[in-house]
Amino acid sequence: MLEVDAEQQLGAFRLDIHMRAPSRGVTALFGRSGAGKTSLVNMLAGLTRPTRGRIVIDDTVLFDSSGGTSIPPERRRLGYVFQEDRLFPHLSVRSNLLYGHRRAPARDRTTTVAEVVDLLGIGHLLDRRPARLSGGEKQRVAIGRALLAHPRLLLMDEPLASLDAARKEEILPFIERLRDRLRLPIVYVTHDLGEIIRLADTVVLMSEGSVAALGTVDDFLGRADLRNLTGRHEAGALLRASVESHDERFGLTHLAFDGGRLRTSRLDLPIGTNVRVNIRARDVSIALNAPADISILNVLPARITEVFAGDGTHTDLKLALGSTGHAAIWARLTARSVHDLRLEVGRNVFALIKAVAIDRQSLGGPQPDG
Amino acid sequence: MLQPTDLELEAIRLSLRVAFWSVACSLPVAVAVAWVLARTRFPGKILLDGLVHLPLVVPPVVVGFILLVLFGRRGPIGGWLYDTFGITIIFTWKGAALAAAVMAFPLMVRAIRLSLEAVDRRLEAAARTLGARRFDVFMTVTLPLMTPGILAGVVLAFARSLGEFGATITFVSNIPGETRTIPVAIYTLTQTPDGDVGALRLSIIAVILALIALVASELLARRVNARIAG
Secondary structure, eight states: OEEEEEEEEETTEEEEEEEEEOSSSEEEEEOOTTSSHHHHHHHHHTSSOOSEEEEEETTEEEEETTTTEEOOGGGTOEEEEOSSOOOOTTSOHHHHHHHHHHHSOGGGOOSOHHHHHHHHTOGGGTTSOGGGSOHHHHHHHHHHHHHTTOOSEEEEESTTTTSOHHHHHHHHHHHHHIIIIIOOOEEEEESOHHHHHHHOSEEEEEETTEEEEEEEHHHHHHOGGGHHHHOSTTOEEEEEEEEEEEETTTTEEEEEETTEEEEEEOOOOOTTOEEEEEEEGGGEEEESSOOSSOSOSEEEEEEEEEEEEOSSSEEEEEEEETTTOOOEEEEEEEHHHHHHHTOOTTOEEEEEEOGGGOOGGGEEOOOTTO | OOSOOHHHHHHHHHHHHHHHHHHHHHHHHHHHHHHHHHHOOOTTHHHHHHHHHHHHHSOHHHHHHHHHHHHSTTSHHHHHHHHHHOOOOTTSHHHHHHHHHHHHHHHHHHHHHHHHHHSOHHHHHHHHHTTOOHHHHIIIIIHHHHHHHHHHHHHHHHHHHHHOOHHHHHHHOOOTTTTOOHHHHHHHHHTSTTOHHHHHHHHHHHHHHHHHHHHHHHHHHHHHHHHHHO
C-alpha cells in the first residue's frame, strides 16, 4: 500500500495530496501538465520535502513531519526514471548501469545485471558513452540503471514523453515486461491515455495539485463525470477479452468477452492471450433494430444503462453489452440522434463497432493477472 | 648560446617548484570555497566573496606586506608555526609558494566556481536516487563533470604563480636559490649593469613556460570533452 498525505507549497502552486493506492502493478498518475504529477513523484523520491504530512510505502515510513522522519533519497530504495534520461555523460553505459547496483547491499538485490541487460536489449551498447545513443536507447539504459539499484518500487515520470511514436512503441513492451516478469510495482506518470490503457492497473487522476479521483483503470475509463478532466476525444471504455480465434482468410481476429464476441483487424497475438481493448465512444454507433446489409462486423445487442448529456451537442450513452450485460462500453452520439431515436435508460438497442476501429494501439498488453 | 646557465636553471627549477606547491596546496581549498560560494547561502557570503577576490584588486605589495605581518617570525600565524612545528615561512621558498597561492587564488576559485555552476544538478538528484550519499555524489558525479573547469583553474593559477613578483619580493625578499624566482631574477638583472641580455633570455623562458602551460591545458580540456561527448 502506498499511503500519501502530504502538503507542499511550491511558490504560488500548492500540492495537497491524499491517496491510498495498492503498491503492486502499475499505478498511473494522470492529469494535465501542471497538475502536480512530477511534484508528487519528486516528493515520493525524497528529492523535495513536503511542508507537512506523511508518506508510507508498505509499512516503511519514508516521511513523517510529526515524527520528524525524513529518509534521504539514497535510502528510500525507490528507482526513478526521469522524463529526460539523466544518464551520467562522463560514464560508459556499463558504468551508468552499475552505479546503483554497486551501492545496493547484496541482500537487497532483486535482479542481476545479465537479466536487466537481456530484458532491455542493451547488451550491444555497454561500452558506449550516453552521447552516442539514440533517444530510445538512452531511455532503455536509464530504465536499466534504475532497475539495477534494486528498488522496492519504480517511479517513472513520463519516460516516453520525449520520444516520437515509433520510439514509444519500441519502449512500451519493455515496460510491460518489467510489470509482468519482474513483478515490480510501478508509479507511472503520464498524460497519455493510450499509455494508461496499455499499462495501468490503478489510475490516480490529478488536477490542480490534488487527487481528483482514484480507482481501477476500468472504473476510470467508464466514468463519464471525469470526462472534462481526461479530454473528450479519448473517451471510451475498457473491455477485457481473450483471443478466441483468427480468421486468416480475411485477416480478422475474434475476441471473446463476457457475454459476446468482438471481431477486429488481425492481431498478432496467440490464441488464449488475455487483452484489454479500449473501445472509444466515438467509434460506437447505435441502431434500434439489427441492421441488415451493413459493412460493420460487430453488431452487439446492448441495453442503455446511463445517459450523460455533455456540452449540448454530444451525449454519451453507457451500454451493457451482450447476453450477460457485465461488459460495458460507451457510445458518443449527437444530441440530435439521441432525441430522434428516443434513446433513454433501459432501452434495448444494438451497438455497432467497426472492426477496423480496434487495433494494436487500443490494446493493453497481455495481462497475466487477467 | 642557447644553453641555459646554472643561474637560469636554478631560477626555472625554483619557479616551477613554487608554482607547483602553490597550486597543489590551494586546489582543495579553492574547490571547497567555490562550492560554498556556488551552492550555499548564508549571511555575510558577500564578504567571503570579496575577501577571496581581494588579491585581484589590491596592490600586490600590500598583499605581501600583510603576509609579512601575519607570517613573520613574530607574526600571529608565523610565530605559532615556528613555536609549534619549527616551520619558517618567511624568507623561504615556502613563503614564495604561499604568496603565489594567495595571488592566484581568485583566478582558480573563479574558474572552478563557473564549472560547478554549469553542472546539471538533475544528474546529482539522479545519483541520489541510485543510492549515493551527498559526498559520494560530489566525488563521482559533480567533480568529474567539473574537470574542464578545474583544469582551466589549475593552469591559470600555475601561470599566475610563475609570474608572481610584487607580493613575493615584499614577503620573502630576493634570496638566490631560495626565493629568487624567474620574475625576481629578471628584476635583479635589470638592476645590474649589462644585465639586459640575461633579462631578455629569462623573459623568453617565462613566455615559453606560460605557453606550454596554456597549450597543455587546452589539449587536456579537449581530451576531457571528447571523453564526455563519447
